[in-house]
Amino acid sequence: MSFDTVRTVDALRASIAPWHEAGQAVGLVPTMGALHDGHLALVGASRISCVRTVVTIFVNPAQFGPSEDLVRYPRREAEDAEILRSLGVDLLYAPPVSEVYRPGFATRITVGSLADRLEGAHRPDHFTGVATVVAKLLLQARPQRAFFGEKDFQQLQVVRRMAADLDIPVDVVGVETVREPDGLALSSRNEFLSPAERAVAPALNRTLCAVANAVSDGVDCQAEAARGAEALIASGFDKIDYLAVVDAQSFEPIGKIARRPARALAAGFLGKTRLIDNVAIPPAA
Numbered sequence: 109m110s111f112d113t114v115r116t117v118d119a120l121r122a123s124i125a126p127w128h129e130a131g132q133a134v135g136l137v138p139t140m141g142a143l144h145d146g147h148l149a150l151v152g153a154s155r156i157s158c159v160r161t162v163v164t165i166f167v168n169p170a171q172f173g174p175s176e177d178l179v180r181y182p183r184r185e186a187e188d189a190e191i192l193r194s195l196g197v198d199l200l201y202a203p204p205v206s207e208v209y210r211p212g213f214a215t216r217i218t219v220g221s222l223a224d225r226l227e228g229a230h231r232p233d234h235f236t237g238v239a240t241v242v243a244k245l246l247l248q249a250r251p252q253r254a255f256f257g258e259k260d261f262q263q264l265q266v267v268r269r270m271a272a273d274l275d276i277p278v279d280v281v282g283v284e285t286v287r288e289p290d291g292l293a294l295s296s297r298n299e300f301l302s303p304a305e306r307a308v309a310p311a312l313n314r315t316l317c318a319v320a321n322a323v324s325d326g327v328d329c330q331a332e333a334a335r336g337a338e339a340l341i342a343s344g345f346d347k348i349d350y351l352a353v354v355d356a357q358s359f360e361p362i363g364k365i366a367r368r369p370a371r372a373l374a375a376g377f378l379g380k381t382r383l384i385d386n387v388a389i390p391p392a393a
């Protein structure tokens with residue numbers, strides 16, 4: 109089985125064209141590298157439902173704010189490529205920044221109110237950067253399916269909205285979050301946590317589950333979310349950007365649960381490391 113790494117749009121298109129011509133379903137797994145089991149679950153989902161799997165590794169500067177962790181974001185492409193090869197991935201697209209944002213690049217995709225809430229409110233321009241690069245990757249590779257983790261649940265919904273609004277013919281597939289045994293969602297940023305911070309980190313998922321279970325009984329979501337944020341600080345989190353219960357599609361805040369799907373989401377800091385997570389509000393009892 110052959111595995112290749114390409115770095116230009118032309119080479120990407122040339123590699124994929126014969127698969128399209130042969131009618132083989134192509135799955136795309138966009139990543140920023142530093143692969144962990146969460147990424148491998150995306151690859152696994154693509155390998156099950158597509159004949160060909162293309163993984164992209166690109167640490168996209170456009171989705172990092174000026175004070176964020178672009179410089180320290182882990183990069184280990186050689187190691188990642190070996191993992192992808194061993195998993196039976198067909199193609200790795202790992203372009204340099206100069207290939208993605210060529211001189212004169214000026215187009216940006218904004219996704220409206222869905223992208224302005226929660227993550228968007230705390231990371232201005234983040235989802236514009238995500239939507240723009242994902243749209244480019246979808247148009248370059250023209251996959252039948254593209255796979256995104258539910259850990260970045262708002263990103264998943266933003267990508268779905270963008271692809272639908274731009275009539276990009278792709279099935280955007282969400283893949284369940286992969287967790288450590290203590291509940292911590294896998295993330296490339298977990299490796300920044302000190303042992304003490306790592307010990308506190310599972311409180312994020314624990315608290316979200318407690319909030320999700322409490323609000324499903326019809327109690328006031330805002331009050332429960334505020335209690336959850338206080339509990340996270342009491343557990344040792346240094347700062348909470350948000351803890352909210354929202355409509356899972358529009359991301360509008362919910363007062364009392366009257367409709368589903370709904371989601372509880374949170375973002376908080378342990379030292380300099382920002383963690384996010386989310387859980388579904390369970391069905392009515």
Ligand code: PAF
Pocket residue numbers: 138139140166168171238241242260263
């Ligand atoms: O989730 C990520 O790793 C990134 O946001 C993505 C989707 C690869 C776009 O850069």
